[in-house]
Amino acid sequence: MKGKSQYDSDIKESFRPSACGPVTARVLMDQFPPEIFPYDVNELYTRLGGTKIGLSKGSFIRNMRKLLGTDWTVAKCDIADVKRQIDNGRLVAAKFDKWFNFRWRGGYEFDYHWVPVIGYEEQEGDIELIIHDNGGRNRPSQVRQLSYKKNEPVLSFVKIEPKT
Template identity: 30%
Template structure:
């Protein structure tokens, strides 16, 4: 049996919801996460039938397309909306006769998350303290989508750490920091997390 690595990360192209050209940047974290996930399967996993950023000519246009056609709203994207948008996006791109060549599932468990990453499948993560009714506590985000790209299990005392792409940060002066890697402790955030796994038959 292959031993799990204490730290692993996938090579995922970062997306930024705040970059110029994104039509509704304040509520585009879900579409940006979905776009990054689709780009990974297109580029890194070789699913050429899935439209990536090149098909839309830019990352901003890719985000805008998903926002307009696959579940973007001014108040953000629900987990159910994300799943439906993902299913519609892939359903239009991937041929199927008797069954869909992909599956989408929701969960909230570190071991399952590790298994997805070990299988080279990024996981969409939604942080949501408001609809989880978690008024107290300090969380990485109040309401935000990111793409889980890895994990770190090296510090047993601190517990597991999620490695994510954060979709960028907007600054008060109007500038922004592009999407980048961030490390987030799992246990303090577990109660407000929804994880979305995607498996495509290759």
């Protein structure tokens, strides 16, 4: 997979602080031939319903369904499905959201952020998610590992797969 930072120079400057959702969608769709999904991050920001405070999971799902059409499944999923998707060679979108989950304390990796899940490792009593962090104002784009168990209260997932 080819990662991307939400602070890359090709992304409109005013979109960068809240472009993690559209960047995640672009990275997930880069798994497929380019003619299937020709949109760049700036187009996705608008088409998916990005705002200065981010992109809701509902908007992500609803608008990706519109862009991809009926030959695709775009749906929320649980950790078991995340593992199946990864095992089948497909990335998954993860959304960290302590604000709208009303989880103010907990030491989560992110307060509010979308990232692609690119792998996982079973650990004793936990699952280490391997993510591609889209970066932040003072944080480069990079591959990271983090605890599912620690972040579970603020995590949700979205899968994107072609229907067979």
